[in-house]
Amino acid sequence: MYKHILVYIVILLLSLSIVILWWPVNDSDCDSEPFILSKTKKYQVHATKVVVQPWLGEHQVYGIFMVPNKYERSPFFVLTVIGVGNSCEKPFGSFQNIDGISAAPGTHLIRDYIRTRLSLRLILQGLYDQLNDKQNWTLTYPQDILDSSTVNRQQ
Numbered sequence: 001m002y003k004h005i006l007v008y009i010v011i012l013l014l015s016l017s018i019v020i021l022w023w024p025v026n027d028s029d030c031d032s033e034p035f036i037l038s039k040t041k042k043y044q045v046h047a048t049k050v051v052v053q054p055w056l057g058e059h060q061v062y063g064i065f066m067v068p069n070k071y072e073r074s075p076f077f078v079l080t081v082i083g084v085g086n087s088c089e090k091p092f093g094s095f096q097n098i099d100g101i102s103a104a105p106g107t108h109l110i111r112d113y114i115r116t117r118l119s120l121r122l123i124l125q126g127l128y129d130q131l132n133d134k135q136n137w138t139l140t141y142p143q144d145i146l147d148s149s150t151v152n153r154q155q
Helices: 002-022 032-037 116-124
Strands: 042-046 049-052 061-068 077-081 085-089 107-113 137-142
Touching (some): 061 137
Antiparallel strands (some): 042 137, 049 061, 061 107, 077 085, 077 137
C-alpha cells in the first residue's frame, strides 16, 4: 500500500519537474522581434566570455559582453542566443571587471543571463556545446538614437 503511494508521489514530482522545465517564459521588457527584423541600423557585439554551469544554481548561465560606453544609456538591447531565441531588456548596470575580464578603454562590461531552467532544458536536448559557444551569444543595440561614427553597422 505505502509502496504504491510512494510510486505515485515520485511520478507526480517527476511530471511537475518536466512541466516546469518545458513551460515557456516570456518576461521580456519589450518586443524584440520587430526590432531584430527591422532594417534600422544596429550595433551588435558577441560575447567575450560565456559561463554555462546551471548545476551550480541560479544565475550561472550568462554571457559577458564588452560594449562601447556610448551605448551605456541605450533604452534597450536584445540578447540573442542561437538555439534559445531573443530577449529584449533594459540596461541594468555596467562593470569594468567581471570574472577576470577587464573592460578596454572606452568600453564597459555587461553580464546578461538566460534562465537556469531554460539552459537545463537545452542541455537535456543536447545543445550544451551550442549554448557554451560565445559566438552564439549577441547583444544588439539600436544605433539610430546614438552617435554612429566608428561603430560596427549591421543590418
